[in-house]
Amino acid sequence: MAEASDTLLQAEALTKRFPGVTALDRVELSLRRGEVLAVIGENGAGKSTLMKILAGVQRPDAGRVLLDGRAVEVRSVHEALELGIALIHQELNLAENLDVGANVFLGREPRRWGFLDRAATERDARRYLDMVGLDVSPRVLVERLPIGRKQLVEIAKALATSARILIMDEPTSSLSQHEAETLFRVIKDLRGRGVSVIYISHRLREVEELADRVTVLRDGRNAGELTGADIRPDRMVSLMVGRDVSLFEGRLPRSLGEPVLEVRDLVVPSNPRHPLSFTVRAGEIVGVAGLVGAGRSEMLHALFGIEPARGGSVRIGGVPVRLCSPRDAIAAGMALVPEDRKEQGLILEMTVRQNIGLPSLRRHCRAGGFLNREQERRDAAAMVQKLRIRPADDTKVVLTLSGGNQQKTVLAKWLLLRPRVLLLDEPTRGVDVGAKEEIYHLIEETAAAGAAVLFVSSELPEVLGIADRILVMHEGRLTGELGREGASEEAVMQLATGHGGAGETKRPRGS
């Protein structure tokens, strides 16, 4: 551990607002020389924004950053690098088509008479590769390396800019266990050399192993700090959670019916090692919680036939169904409100009417594939009225609508099909509070009418507020299932970070 406890980097009252949200609200952070500082928090707690500000990707609306006790302005990534601050993105920023040496010195190539000096590149690159314990030739193309080694190249590249502060955003998210261990050794070694590391991770066990200190963010504010022996998963979880749940009162009474969606050993292509099994009954809303990257969207994509499952069986209303394309899924009575409404949910340049009609055109078309325009017009008008889409004019191009009304248009196009199984992926993302409430109401109404609803959300209060039952996922596995009584933010976070205790075994009830 670092002996010198003098502060290297200090952030004071950093504030950053985006339209509709305050991402950071007077956040403080201090980093000492030669220390590993972990920054943790739920999705949307403000970690990424904070790191982007420190690395010069974004600029704060208020507050200041001190380096060596001196106020500095970090206006660009370039300036951050000059100050010795390097950000290593979750998705690496390497030129895959170039060799390792070229990547280490990208933008700062050793030159001789204006030409690239390959010998110097190779010699100097080796020095930095040694520092991260990477034993590859600088002449190897980056694309040939496995992901763990690419990460080390990225670190070597940061060191070559003589970075004193390394910011790592979820560095182990795509590494194997072994690769992650190598990375930890390198980080500890760098710490010994006086490099400071800011380490962002959802994996509390890693944080426990690596961090000298932990700063916890919640809803864009400082929620606490832990040092030494206090760095334990349960302490971290209790600081991360605890939000307002007042939005969810006055629920519609619903009665649960027969199982509608029965999933047995579903093999999701991106996580083939952990088959998933669960059931959703008629009238039931099942929330799926988990951290970003836990495999929740991938599960929905497998169910909806976008990335068809590699194995397992799905029954809808007791009948086995084959789900190899969205068309199959729709024919089987499913609907998916996808995560990205602009890319996946809507055709922005088309009108509200055309968007709402798109999945049901086939159902109403006349012989020979002729459009039933009258039906299309009536359906769209009815949905616009029912979902209170504003402006109440279905000939408007969707692009001109607000986020909430766009999302309601997506819901409209699927609810028009009267699905037996409604899948929702982050249905309230980027939507204002008023529209959120309306969307919750629509989901409950759909369930009350007898549909089975599977509802993925990263907003815990939302999941706790409307779900009858919560499935929690962690790294592609279902780590637990919580009933209404047993559900709390703490219980969900324990399971979502892989610290479910009993949750690691089968079918637990609560924590």
Place this chain on the structure above:
Amino acid sequence: MKKVLGIFGVLLAICVIASLGNPDFLNSYNLQNILKRTALYGIMGLGAAFVIMSGGIDLSIGSMVALVGCLMSLLLVDWGLSTPLVFLLLFLLALALGLIHGLLITKMRLQPFVVTLCGLLLYRGVARWITGDSLTPPGGFTGAHEGLRVLATGRVTLPLLNFPVPIPFLILLAVTAVAAVFLNLTIYGRYLLAVGRNEQAARYSGINTHRIVLLAYVLCALLSGLAGVLSLLDNNSIQPPQHGSFYELYAIAAAVLGGCSLRGGEGSVLGVVLGAALIPVLNNASSLLGFPTRLEFAIIGIVILVGVTVDELVKRVAAARRASHGAAAVKN
């Protein structure tokens, strides 16, 4: 709709200027010629337009015209096959080539530009090879086959109109009607526009996007084949190395003039036909008004460039107006 009116206005203006500058423009023979060229470019342009609406491109049109023409001459004149059989074989050939283009683009995920560029080279090469690179049929159509040429050179004087309309133009009108019904009144037309705009969202909505893209390339190949038949019959005999070259560019130009965006998902059938008419009208008008024929390409290029620039400017003004209007609405 505004775009269609715009191109119609330009077309009308050029016609008026040309007929004022040189009364020969309106002479029956001249007009028939223009209509014949319009028919050819229009048929190919509609094919190109379907592909462009799907978000792709087809560069093989001209070579396809040459290949179909050469093969038709070979099968009909040299091999002496019966006319219906030849038409059937040519239809199957175009169908197969369109399917191959579409499959390579959807299933193999090759880029449309590359696939159809290879088509451009390949079909031209095959056309030259099977004909020995010489004029075909050598002496033009004779005897029993000569009657076929009516399809391309015939005229029908419609009642009321008192003007002999070339048969190819009537064929274009029929194709246009079918294309307009397809695009505007069937679910497949709607799917085509959806796929061109946002392939992912279309797929998530349950549309079989591969099948729609495939359909676009097949339609384009079939229409190119039809153009190949008509242009062989019209020319009587053709030179394999040159015949039909640049036609894909005329077809794409017609589609773009007619309001198709190369980004996909946009365009109207009527616009494409008007765009196809603009090319021969421009050519004809510029030569009648005394511009050197060597400038032909340059003039077409400038007109298209000005056209798309004006279109873009109009769009920006409209967007700016909408934005300020929207802001005002929010304030109120």
